[in-house]
Amino acid sequence: MINNIIINDPVFVKPALYNRFDRFWIKLLADERDLPFVHLALKITLTLIPLAILLYLPLPHLIWWPIAGLYFIYNLLFMSGPYTLMLHCTSHRPFFKNDHKLLNEYIPWVLGPFFGHSPGTYYSHHMGMHHAENNLEEDLSSTMMYQRDSFGDFMKYFGAFFFGVIVSLANYHHFRKRLKMRNKVLRGELIFIAFCAGLMFISVPATIVVFIVPLVLTRFIMMIGNWSQHSFVDFDEPGNCYKNSITCVNTSYNVQCFNDGYHINHHLKPTMHYTQYPEHFKATISEFGKNKALVFDGIHYLHIWFYLMTKNYKKLAEHIVNIDNTFANPEEAIALLKSRTRKMELRGITAKNYKAKVAVA
Numbered sequence: 001m002i003n004n005i006i007i008n009d010p011v012f013v014k015p016a017l018y019n020r021f022d023r024f025w026i027k028l029l030a031d032e033r034d035l036p037f038v039h040l041a042l043k044i045t046l047t048l049i050p051l052a053i054l055l056y057l058p059l060p061h062l063i064w065w066p067i068a069g070l071y072f073i074y075n076l077l078f079m080s081g082p083y084t085l086m087l088h089c090t091s092h093r094p095f096f097k098n099d100h101k102l103l104n105e106y107i108p109w110v111l112g113p114f115f116g117h118s119p120g121t122y123y124s125h126h127m128g129m130h131h132a133e134n135n136l137e138e139d140l141s142s143t144m145m146y147q148r149d150s151f152g153d154f155m156k157y158f159g160a161f162f163f164g165v166i167v168s169l170a171n172y173h174h175f176r177k178r179l180k181m182r183n184k185v186l187r188g189e190l191i192f193i194a195f196c197a198g199l200m201f202i203s204v205p206a207t208i209v210v211f212i213v214p215l216v217l218t219r220f221i222m223m224i225g226n227w228s229q230h231s232f233v234d235f236d237e238p239g240n241c242y243k244n245s246i247t248c249v250n251t252s253y254n255v256q257c258f259n260d261g262y263h264i265n266h267h268l269k270p271t272m273h274y275t276q277y278p279e280h281f282k283a284t285i286s287e288f289g290k291n292k293a294l295v296f297d298g299i300h301y302l303h304i305w306f307y308l309m310t311k312n313y314k315k316l317a318e319h320i321v322n323i324d325n326t327f328a329n330p331e332e333a334i335a336l337l338k339s340r341t342r343k344m345e346l347r348g349i350t351a352k353n354y355k356a357k358v359a360v361a
Helices: 020-026 032-055 061-092 098-115 121-133 151-175 179-200 204-229 252-256 263-268 274-283 285-290 301-309 313-318 330-339 351-360
Strands: 246-249 294-297
Touching (some): 032 204, 061 098, 061 121, 061 204, 098 121, 121 151, 151 179, 151 204, 246 301, 274 285
16 A cells, blocks of 8 residues: 555646647637647547558558558557547537537547547437436446456446447437437437448448447447446445545556546546646545545556456555555455445435435435
């Protein structure tokens, strides 16, 4: 366990002077702190998309396969994570000013399909459903009903999401009379399917590499992320954000993916800018201690998922930040970790009745 901690994750530092290129974009942005998203979107546009186009050209196999390998590696290892978290941040906060709001569609509609995101479905799932339900029983991606250190249960979880999420998400919004959100899901998924089907007539191998493989891998990795973010849930207070989420600090993942490790802070303050989370964490750290919140130093969600799948609680405990000496020893921390990964039976705990119960208490 780690008792003393210094936070090194990125915060916003205003440059003394922006160059002309950046000044042009800042005039269009809703928040100048989102300038890195402009750079990332342009980088993807000027590098990944040209590679994708090359794969649809009638190239010799000796040239096509190396380009396909380069595309796959570049997409998965270098661009997919930053893109997805850019999509996440710009779903929570408007990217461009209202006068230029059409530009907000570029990230989900133009870039999204190259990373396996059908347009509109991420927003409808994450904003319209996940944050509203807070991992409780009506959350379609809830982890509560699974044993969170079981690979078998994880695969059941992934299978339910991969094969059923579009229908269940459309139904979720339909029965709540959120018809615009329902239509966003159906429209985005059907357009993506039709788009891929059309491209199959041009090149089946290219379509598989450029769009189908990213779809499968992205949804698998997103479920690893959500599983890890909500693996540790308190049985008695499953709606308490301090006790149903985790925070990861001081990891390169936070640098590459816009402080996504601050998941407790994000559920507490969903519209807070990602550059503010390190300071918000430090300002509220006593609340983390009071709630025995799980904060990990130096590891991120993939590490946590792997340690859970191998039941390596000792390794998890080594990275826990022992805020205000919450834990007397590693054994006590491990006992808490294990208690928060156990499968829960359905008890009718929804976001609505949980909030009502807390208000009465």
